[in-house]
Amino acid sequence: MTTNDRSLRLISIFLLGVMLFNFPLVSLFSREGLLLGLPKLYWYFFVVWGSIIVLTAWVARPAKTKKD
Amino acid sequence: MQPIPIISISIGYVALLFFIAWIADKREAAGKSIVKNSAIYALSMAVYCTAWTFYGSVGRAATTGLGFLPTYLGPALLAPVWWLLLKKIILISKSQRITSIADFISSRYGKSTFLGVIATLVAVLGIIPYISIQLKAISSSFDLLVGQATASHANVPFYLDTALYITIALAAFTILFGTRNLDPNERHGGLVAAIAFESLLKLVAFLAIGLFVTFGLYDGFGDIFSKGAAVPSIRALFTLQSAGLNGWEWFWLLFLSMSAVMLLPRQFHVAVVENTNAAHVSRASWMFPLYLLLINIFVLPIAVAGLMMFPEGGVEPDSYVLSIPLAAGYETLALFVALGGFSAATSMVIVAVIALSIMIVNNLVLPGIVRNQDFRQDNPYSISSSLLGIRRVCIILVLLLAYAYFKAVGEQYSLVSVGLISFTAIAQFVPAVLGGIYWKRATKKGAIWGLSIGFLIWAFCLPFPTLVETGLVNDRVMAEGLFGWGLLQPYALFGLSGYSPVANAAFWSLALNTFAYIIVSLNTQQSPLEISQADLFVDIYKYRSGGSEYEVMRRRARVRDIRILMNRFLGVARSQSLLTAYENRNRVDLSRQQTAEANLINYAETHLAGAIGAASAKIIIGSIAKEDPISLEEMFKVLEQTKEIVEYSKALEKKSAELERTTLQLKQANEQLKELDRLKADFITTVTHELRTPITSIKALSKIMLDNRNMPEEQRAEFLSIVVTESERLTRLINQVLDLEKIQSQPEDLKLEPLDLAEVARQAFNGLRQLMRDKGIVPELIIKDAPVPVYGNFDRLTQVVVNLLSNAIKFADDEKGQVHLRCYQGAKGGYIEVQDNGPGISPRDQELIFEKFTQISDSDKGKPQGSGLGLFITHTIVSQHRGRLSVESEPAMGATFKVTLPLYSEKQSNGVPPPEQ
Numbered sequence: 015m016t017t018n019d020r021s022l023r024l025i026s027i028f029l030l031g032v033m034l035f036n037f038p039l040v041s042l043f044s045r046e047g048l049l050l051g052l053p054k055l056y057w058y059f060f061v062v063w064g065s066i067i068v069l070t071a072w073v074a075r076p077a078k079t080k081k082d
Numbered sequence: 083m084q085p086i087p088i089i090s091i092s093i094g095y096v097a098l099l100f101f102i103a104w105i106a107d108k109r110e111a112a113g114k115s116i117v118k119n120s121a122i123y124a125l126s127m128a129v130y131c132t133a134w135t136f137y138g139s140v141g142r143a144a145t146t147g148l149g150f151l152p153t154y155l156g157p158a159l160l161a162p163v164w165w166l167l168l169k170k171i172i173l174i175s176k177s178q179r180i181t182s183i184a185d186f187i188s189s190r191y192g193k194s195t196f197l198g199v200i201a202t203l204v205a206v207l208g209i210i211p212y213i214s215i216q217l218k219a220i221s222s223s224f225d226l227l228v229g230q231a232t233a234s235h236a237n238v239p240f241y242l243d244t245a246l247y248i249t250i251a252l253a254a255f256t257i258l259f260g261t262r263n264l265d266p267n268e269r270h271g272g273l274v275a276a277i278a279f280e281s282l283l284k285l286v287a288f289l290a291i292g293l294f295v296t297f298g299l300y301d302g303f304g305d306i307f308s309k310g311a312a313v314p315s316i317r318a319l320f321t322l323q324s325a326g327l328n329g330w331e332w333f334w335l336l337f338l339s340m341s342a343v344m345l346l347p348r349q350f351h352v353a354v355v356e357n358t359n360a361a362h363v364s365r366a367s368w369m370f371p372l373y374l375l376l377i378n379i380f381v382l383p384i385a386v387a388g389l390m391m392f393p394e395g396g397v398e399p400d401s402y403v404l405s406i407p408l409a410a411g412y413e414t415l416a417l418f419v420a421l422g423g424f425s426a427a428t429s430m431v432i433v434a435v436i437a438l439s440i441m442i443v444n445n446l447v448l449p450g451i452v453r454n455q456d457f458r459q460d461n462p463y464s465i466s467s468s469l470l471g472i473r474r475v476c477i478i479l480v481l482l483l484a485y486a487y488f489k490a491v492g493e494q495y496s497l498v499s500v501g502l503i504s505f506t507a508i509a510q511f512v513p514a515v516l517g518g519i520y521w522k523r524a525t526k527k528g529a530i531w532g533l534s535i536g537f538l539i540w541a542f543c544l545p546f547p548t549l550v551e552t553g554l555v556n557d558r559v560m561a562e563g564l565f566g567w568g569l570l571q572p573y574a575l576f577g578l579s580g581y582s583p584v585a586n587a588a589f590w591s592l593a594l595n596t597f598a599y600i601i602v603s604l605n606t607q608q609s610p611l612e613i614s615q616a617d618l619f620v621d622i623y624k625y626r627s628g629g630s631e632y633e634v635m636r637r638r639a640r641v642r643d644i645r646i647l648m649n650r651f652l653g654v655a656r657s658q659s660l661l662t663a664y665e666n667r668n669r670v671d672l673s674r675q676q677t678a679e680a681n682l683i684n685y686a687e688t689h690l691a692g693a694i695g696a697a698s699a700k701i702i703i704g705s706i707a708k709e710d711p712i713s714l715e716e717m718f719k720v721l722e723q724t725k726e727i728v729e730y731s732k733a734l735e736k737k738s739a740e741l742e743r744t745t746l747q748l749k750q751a752n753e754q755l756k757e758l759d760r761l762k763a764d765f766i767t768t769v770t771h772e773l774r775t776p777i778t779s780i781k782a783l784s785k786i787m788l789d790n791r792n793m794p795e796e797q798r799a800e801f802l803s804i805v806v807t808e809s810e811r812l813t814r815l816i817n818q819v820l821d822l823e824k825i826q827s828q829p830e831d832l833k834l835e836p837l838d839l840a841e842v843a844r845q846a847f848n849g850l851r852q853l854m855r856d857k858g859i860v861p862e863l864i865i866k867d868a869p870v871p872v873y874g875n876f877d878r879l880t881q882v883v884v885n886l887l888s889n890a891i892k893f894a895d896d897e898k899g900q901v902h903l904r905c906y907q908g909a910k911g912g913y914i915e916v917q918d919n920g921p922g923i924s925p926r927d928q929e930l931i932f933e934k935f936t937q938i939s940d941s942d943k944g945k946p947q948g949s950g951l952g953l954f955i956t957h958t959i960v961s962q963h964r965g966r967l968s969v970e971s972e973p974a975m976g977a978t979f980k981v982t983l984p985l986y987s988e989k990q991s992n993g994v995p996p997p998e999q
Binding site: 020021024025027028031032035036037038040041044045046048050051052053054055056059060063064066067068069070071073074075076 | 147148159162302303317320323333336375
């Protein structure tokens with residue numbers, strides 16, 4: 015993965031996050047009712063948040079451990 | 083709970099922090115730093131989580147549900163691009179020795195003092211409300227623990243107010259922490275270690291209370307939420323709409339937190355100034371969001387639990403974190419949680435106040451002090467220690483201001499709403515910083531206008547109304563607008579209403595800030611220093627990789643003055659070690675130099691900037707250095723140079739390739755010339771040798787005849803005939819050499835015209851017919867009546883035929899000699915064939931006979947016949963006619979020489995050159 019590649023991927027994650035964490039997408043999950051005991055919005059935020067963290071960790075991992 | 087154990091635990095905790103800092107400093111001095119790793123770096127960034135997070139989030143969640151989240155989602159969103167954005171800022175700051183966010187902005191726009199002042203004011207005035215909420219959190223948690231029923235600090239005389247003593251204690255604590263080192267520009271390794279520890283503690287404390295509430299008081303998440311969902315007011319918190327949040331508010335909350343996590347003075351301090359390695363950013367960009375996620379998981383459950391436990395109100399939601407364990411009777415847990423809150427607040431206060439004090443000293447105080455001062459006098463008194471003194475005063479001042487704000491307004495607002503006031507102020511830096519590192523054209527005036535306008539709008543829309551509500555300002559302004567202008571209402575600026583004050587203020591201030599920044603930048607010019615700084619900031623990677631530094635100013639200064647300056651501002655020891663490092667790196671001996679070179683001046687300025695900020699360093703260096711400012715044109719030239727050099731090197735590469743090609747051609751030509759030279763030398767050697775042979779025999783025979791007068795007539799006649807033959811041979815040889823010379827040197831003299839090849843053959847044959855008969859050879863001429871039209875020179879072609887015939891005569895069989903001459907027109911041209919019945923030519927010799935001086939030695943006759951030039955001349959003439967000369971022969975079977983000449987036609991299609999007429 016070149017530096018440029020990595021930059022593009024990180025920017026893509028950022029843009030994806032901006033989309034997912036803003037209205038109108040957020041309002042889709044802003045519904046009453048619980049899912050498996052938790053509010054739907056609560057699920058939505060923490061799952062998306064966790065995914066962004068995992069994605070970032072994967073893309074920003076040090077170059078020496080890269081496998082591709 | 084009694085106040086004494088609480089206070090002693092707090093003091094014990096502070097002592098522990100000092101111990102950690104002391105250990106870290108000791109380890110760092112020993113070269114085994116514990117803070118130089120990405121985990122500590124990420125933890126130190128978590129200073130972002132303050133009392134706002136620890137107490138305020140739950141309070142916010144109790145009123146707006148997940149509306150507390152954007153403050154943490156913003157940083158989590160931005161973190162992926164830290165690897166681009168933050169890394170660039172770090173690299174720039176390292177190369178420029180930036181000490182604060184105000185220094186960064188001032189340095190980018192030509193090290194402007196004025197801009198530094200504005201940025202410092204924005205930062206200090208913007209952060210004071212933020213610090214005040216930390217004071218509020220600490221004092222109210224203390225009140226809760228000792229059981230004072232929500233005492234109002236506003237009505238207590240200040241000398242009885244616990245918050246004042248907390249403020250004083252924090253000031254002392256911060257002074258001890260931030261100004262321990264006499265050397266102010268070094269990183270604070272101990273501080274970073276302590277902050278990282280505090281981050282860890284507050285996370286553990288918050289998770290502890292979260293687990294206690296969720297799994298201790300309730301039966302897990304499902305239990306809390308299902309019970310909460312039964313209450314309509316709580317159920318409303320599970321969606322954003324019913325909590326009163328729309329997309330516009332949401333967007334601004336995200337935006338403000340994104341800018342805050344990078345540009346808050348304390349965030350800039352830990353993320354940039356204290357950064358030890360830019361590579362740590364890549365791991366921090368997921369570890370820090372992970373920290374935020376963990377500390378936020380239990381916020382909503384705690385808030386729901388608090389709302390259910392205290393349904394009748396009366397308990398401040400901001401204090402649920404403490405009130406819940408206290409109400410449940412878990413005092414020890416409450417104490418531990420309070421310690422977590424204490425660590426969250428103290429870490430913020432320490433770092434923020436240190437960062438602000440550095441900013442105030444370097445950008446407000448020092449430029450005033452150092453202006454118009456002469457530092458040339460050698461003064462043993464070092465300014466570096468007085469710098470620390472000034473910094474201590476600043477720390478106290480900032481904290482007292484924060485206390486005053488807390489006393490005046492802080493208590494009437496929730497933690498989060500006050501904190502957002504600060505976020506909005508800090509967001510005013512966004513255009514100047516983002517434009518500063520990506521847009522070269524941005525000017526100092528643009529930044530000044532943008533920042534000033536944004537700051538004024540912020541001040542009017544957010545802090546001003548809070549003063550109004552405390553009664554300090556007439557409240558008519560709120561309803562009727564400033565000076566009675568309806569458009570100037572703080573919460574509905576320019577008539578925009580219906581949104582929260584923060585969203586309104588953020589929109590107007592940032593929109594007009596950005597607009598002014600761009601418009602003014604496009605309409606103003608940059609000074610040379612601004613241009614060079616802009617280039618350094620925007621193209622930092624170019625400077626890092628190329629290591630190219632250019633002279634910004636043509637400055638001259640005395641080495642002695644520089645030494646004095648550095649001694650006074652950095653201390654003698656550090657200044658000496660810096661200068662020694664410079665001498666070693668550049669291999670110079672400064673004690674032998676009178677005038678400092680530009681390199682040394684830049685070096686001194688950069689290191690002074692690390693201690694006192696870019697603007698002050700510029701002023702101080704300016705006091706000892708004579709400047710010949712470079713004109714704008716020259717500046718552009720310098721900046722263009724890099725580009726030119728790249729182009730130039732490309733051109734050079736091309737040139738060198740061409741040169742290589744030319745060299746190769748020259749080499750080949752030289753080889754050819756050498757070869758020709760060798761051939762010439764061979765030729766001369768052979769010719770002289772050939773000339774000498776007949777001459778020697780003529781000389782020898784003549785001498786014998788001269789000496790022996792009585793020689794029989796018979797023998798004399800024989801000798802004379804040999805002399806004649808040899809003379810003829812000599813003449814022939816000389817003629818042939820001359821012929822050759824003529825043929826070879828003037829091929830252009832060859833006049834070509836249409837002629838009949840058969841006629842040439844006939845004439846040559848007739849000329850030699852008698853000779854052949856005399857030799858007893860049977861000649862035969864085989865030609866048809868039809869002419870064979872070719873294009874050539876009659877005389878030369880005759881010479882060809884004569885030469886070939888003479889050759890045939892020479893080699894024809896002695897007794898039954900036969901020579902045939904054929905001339906005919908074939909498909910590919912006109913042919914002449916000369917055939918003899920001599921001994922033939924071996925295949926090996928066939929390859930050589932057309933070379934110069936090749937003589938076929940005849941084993942029978944012992945000595946070579948002819949000069950060896952005949953066939954070579956023939957071959958040359960045929961070649962000049964674009965024809966071909968070949969030989970077919972087998973030993974003892976005779977030889978056939980064959981000349982092929984291109985036919986002449988009217989169309990000239992056979993490639994023969996046109997007649998020269």
